[in-house]
Amino acid sequence: MTTNHQSSPVRTKPWVPVFVSSEEFDDREREYVLRVIDKKRSFRFHGSQEESDAARLEKLYRDRLNVSHCLAVNAGTSALIAAMIGAGIGPGDEVIVPAYTYIATASAVLIARAVPVIVEVDDTLTMDPQALEAAITPHTKAIIPVHMKGIPCQMDEIMEVARRHRLLVIEDVAQANGGTYKGRALGSIGDAGCFSFQQYKLVTAGEGGMIATNHDIIYARASIYHDSAYGFWGLNQYPDVKLFPGENYRMSEINAALGLAQSERIDSLVSRLQRVKKRIAAGIADIPELQLQRIPDPDGDVSYSLNFFLPDAATAERFSKRLAEEGIPNGTIHNNGFADRHIYKNWTYIMEKQGASERDTPWNCASYTGNVEYSPDMCPNTLDWLSRAVSISLHQSLTEEDCDDAIKAIHKAMGRN
Numbered sequence: 001m002t003t004n005h006q007s008s009p010v011r012t013k014p015w016v017p018v019f020v021s022s023e024e025f026d027d028r029e030r031e032y033v034l035r036v037i038d039k040k041r042s043f044r045f046h047g048s049q050e051e052s053d054a055a056r057l058e059k060l061y062r063d064r065l066n067v068s069h070c071l072a073v074n075a076g077t078s079a080l081i082a083a084m085i086g087a088g089i090g091p092g093d094e095v096i097v098p099a100y101t102y103i104a105t106a107s108a109v110l111i112a113r114a115v116p117v118i119v120e121v122d123d124t125l126t127m128d129p130q131a132l133e134a135a136i137t138p139h140t141k142a143i144i145p146v147h148m149k150g151i152p153c154q155m156d157e158i159m160e161v162a163r164r165h166r167l168l169v170i171e172d173v174a175q176a177n178g179g180t181y182k183g184r185a186l187g188s189i190g191d192a193g194c195f196s197f198q199q200y201k202l203v204t205a206g207e208g209g210m211i212a213t214n215h216d217i218i219y220a221r222a223s224i225y226h227d228s229a230y231g232f233w234g235l236n237q238y239p240d241v242k243l244f245p246g247e248n249y250r251m252s253e254i255n256a257a258l259g260l261a262q263s264e265r266i267d268s269l270v271s272r273l274q275r276v277k278k279r280i281a282a283g284i285a286d287i288p289e290l291q292l293q294r295i296p297d298p299d300g301d302v303s304y305s306l307n308f309f310l311p312d313a314a315t316a317e318r319f320s321k322r323l324a325e326e327g328i329p330n331g332t333i334h335n336n337g338f339a340d341r342h343i344y345k346n347w348t349y350i351m352e353k354q355g356a357s358e359r360d361t362p363w364n365c366a367s368y369t370g371n372v373e374y375s376p377d378m379c380p381n382t383l384d385w386l387s388r389a390v391s392i393s394l395h396q397s398l399t400e401e402d403c404d405d406a407i408k409a410i411h412k413a414m415g416r417n
């Protein structure tokens with residue numbers, strides 16, 4: 001790689017806004033949120049359910065995902081916890097999570113009182129199905145594949161392993177709302193799918209989350225867990241399911257209104273993002289040293305993140321720096337010096353088996369008879385892929401000229417003109 005550093009950068013205009021979601025805030029968001037203000041109703045269970053925006057949001061996702069049940073909650077983390085509790089996961093159980101995901105995935109397992117087992121990701125930067133199978137023990141109850149950065153996991157392989165070992169699959173779709181796998185909506189393939197509407201995600205409700213499932217019992221139990229008085233609102237369609245104590249994960253009508261306005265834009269957003277990513281990916285396909293991330297189903301990629309691998313970590317670092325100098329900000333494993341909470345070795349309290357209580361944690365409770373060990377070097381393949389990865393954030397606002405700037409800058413940073 002020989003680059004002429006003296007020449008002026010390819011791009012001097014700023015690259016993309018931080019958020020995909022809130023950049024779309026417009027008259028529709030304003031109208032829906034103001035409608036809630038005018039109705040003087042922020043609590044979803046007070047008044048008619050036909051008039052509830054939380055109920056409308058659930059219907060939108062039932063229709064989008066083609067599932068029988070959706071439950072709106074106050075965060076993606078809450079969605080994961082309530083889905084696990086709903087599925088009967090608890091003390092004594094192990095749940096397999098990928099080594100590359102937001103820390104909340106693993107934390108949610110612990111809050112459900114189960115033990116996270118961490119497995120390698122591969123060149124898709126999502127769960128490696130072989131590593132998954134190798135990690136199964138007699139204690140394993142469930143698998144959480146995470147569709148990281150909008151990329152669908154290898155769901156055929158994962159579902160096949162799950163079926164053979166009779167394990168539950170809970171998809172973490174927090175980063176891949178709007179994505180598909182072989183024509184099926186992400187979040188509708190496993191036993192449950194969990195979404196987040198936090199501002200960094202494709203669409204936002206301010207804060208919020210959603211559980212999707214075709215299982216009546218998972219839905220009923222998740223509903224009970226998401227509201228300590230759920231059984232008393234007269235809404236429980238499954239009176240045979242025993243009541244038990246819950247938290248408060250309810251979604252407010254204001255969040256629901258915002259989430260509804262945003263979620264009506266998903267298809268348009270994804271198609272704009274896909275156009276951008278396809279153009280840049282095609283424009284850099286002639287550079288053999290750039291290995292594009294393998295994408296299990298490119299048609300289902302939400303496409304807000306372009307990721308590729310360089311031959312080794314040192315080359316990736318040099319390339320990343322040069323690309324930034326050419327005006328295209330990008331990310332590497334070093335994350336500008338901040339410990340990236342998406343990489344397992346930085347999940348400090350999990351690496352140290354630290355719970356809220358010293359005496360009573362999912363790892364040392366009497367129900368758990370397994371033995372899970374963690375160490376920062378336990379997933380060398382994951383660390384190798386991430387050390388060679390360079391990631392560029394994309395945005396729906398990018399024009400063809402902007403894409404061509406990126407293509408030019410990548411060529412120049414690679415020493416090609």
Ligand SMILES: *Cc1c(COP(=O)(O)O)cnc(C)c1O
Binds near residue numbers: 101105146196198208
């Ligand atoms: C954001 C995120 C979550 C948590 O969602 P919140 O709404 O922030 O609670 C869970 N998993 C992944 C992969 C995420 O990116």
